[in-house]
Amino acid sequence: MAILGARQVGKTTLARQIAASLGGRVTRFDLEDPADLRRLADPMLALRPLRGLVVLDEVQRLPDIFTILRVLADRRPLPCRFLVLGSASPDLLRQASESLAGRIAYHHLPGLSTLETGVPRMNALWLRGGFPRSFLALDDARSFAWRAEFVQSFLERDLPRLGVGIASETLSRFWSMLAHWHGQVWNSSEFARSFGVADTTVRNYLDTLTSAFVVRQLQPWHASIAKRQVKSPKVYISDSGITHCLLGITDMNGLLAHPRMGASWEGFAMGEVVLRLGARPRECFFWATHNGAELDLLVVRGQRRMGFEFKRTEAPELTPSMRISLKDLALQRLFVIHAGRSTFPMAPKVLAVPISGLSRAIKPLRPTG
Numbered sequence: 001m002a003i004l005g006a007r008q009v010g011k012t013t014l015a016r017q018i019a020a021s022l023g024g025r026v027t028r029f030d031l032e033d034p035a036d037l038r039r040l041a042d043p044m045l046a047l048r049p050l051r052g053l054v055v056l057d058e059v060q061r062l063p064d065i066f067t068i069l070r071v072l073a074d075r076r077p078l079p080c081r082f083l084v085l086g087s088a089s090p091d092l093l094r095q096a097s098e099s100l101a102g103r104i105a106y107h108h109l110p111g112l113s114t115l116e117t118g119v120p121r122m123n124a125l126w127l128r129g130g131f132p133r134s135f136l137a138l139d140d141a142r143s144f145a146w147r148a149e150f151v152q153s154f155l156e157r158d159l160p161r162l163g164v165g166i167a168s169e170t171l172s173r174f175w176s177m178l179a180h181w182h183g184q185v186w187n188s189s190e191f192a193r194s195f196g197v198a199d200t201t202v203r204n205y206l207d208t209l210t211s212a213f214v215v216r217q218l219q220p221w222h223a224s225i226a227k228r229q230v231k232s233p234k235v236y237i238s239d240s241g242i243t244h245c246l247l248g249i250t251d252m253n254g255l256l257a258h259p260r261m262g263a264s265w266e267g268f269a270m271g272e273v274v275l276r277l278g279a280r281p282r283e284c285f286f287w288a289t290h291n292g293a294e295l296d297l298l299v300v301r302g303q304r305r306m307g308f309e310f311k312r313t314e315a316p317e318l319t320p321s322m323r324i325s326l327k328d329l330a331l332q333r334l335f336v337i338h339a340g341r342s343t344f345p346m347a348p349k350v351l352a353v354p355i356s357g358l359s360r361a362i363k364p365l366r367p368t369g
Contacts, residue, residue: 002059002084005109006213006238007158008150010132011085014109015055018083025052031061043068050080059084060162066099073103088162089211108213111135111239113275119356126268127252129241140251147245151175154214164208170195174205178215179237179246183263185288186217186232206235214238221285221298225328230288240268266310269337269355270297273308278364287325295325302368307334314340318347326350335361 003011019026027050029036040046043065069082111130114122128134128143137143155168188199195202209215217233237243243264249255279299288294297308307325316338326334336352344352353361
């Protein structure tokens with residue numbers, strides 16, 4: 001099993017809780033600890049005798065170990081199981097995907113959500129984001145300082161350790177520009193002009209930050225209709241607190257007055273919906289046509305299609321775009337998530353739901369098959 005997620009999101013804490021709940025023998029290697037790296041100088045010699053649960057933390061530091069794990073995972077009877085933790089997606093950990101195909105399951109660990117913090121602290125979660133140390137800081141100033149330090153450390157230390165050779169100053173500018181672009185359709189040409197490089201180069205920057213879990217790409221859905229549809233992804237900073245840090249927003253007053261406030265709220269609300277549904281990234285899309293019809297979030301599982309619109313208002317209204325997406329995408333249900341307090345029907349198959357009432361209206365998707 002692999003638990004993947006951004007740096008400092010809580011992977012190690014979760015692994016310790018799993019180990020404690022299982023009981024029995026647990027062996028842990030922290031691959032950022034030079035002593036543990038020396039213990040694994042000969043991985044087969046170090047790992048073959050172990051029993052129980054073996055935890056390998058920050059496994060991307062030792063990518064060659066995956067070929068060893070494949071051999072050890074094929075033993076019968078199986079004397080131990082491996083729990084690997086990583087700060088890079090399977091795209092960066094390509095050796096894991098190839099060496100352990102059919103032998104490994106991936107779990108993405110997101111930041112905190114209102115499922116854990118509670119709805120009364122929603123605004124604090126939106127402002128500070130889901131990194132535990134940011135959310136739990138004693139005040140907004142210390143939370144912002146932690147996030148600023150995280151951004152600097154991530155760019156200057158963590159990405160180079162993942163084998164990323166792009167200059168930290170370049171990625172810092174790019175990440176900040178993405179924060180201003182948050183919630184919009186990706187435009188390679190505009191970013192390339194800003195940086196004076198090729199379209200493929202800025203696309204590489206985007207994919208690099210996506211693979212490290214600090215940027216999210218929402219892919220477009222292409223319906224079989226006679227309309228020109230948008231084919232580029234939408235881009236979001238994965239954590240609302242990091243978005244606000246990159247935008248220089250330090251407190252709630254600054255957030256509510258900022259021109260990107262609506263886009264920030266949309267991304268935050270979307271993350272809450274996806275977590276409640278238990279939807280996988282490959283099941284989540286947006287939809288837009290060149291005529292102006294669009295849908296903020298389309299979730300597809302099997303034959304089921306659910307649509308979501310996000311409106312930071314207390315009284316959302318049914319729009320022509322909603323009617324078009326309901327019909328053209330053959331949605332079973334369309335939810336309009338808003339900032340008010342009431343749940344009410346807007347039209348057949350269309351339900352307005354306050355973000356504070358998601359747990360009552362949005363239920364986890366049923367498994368397919």
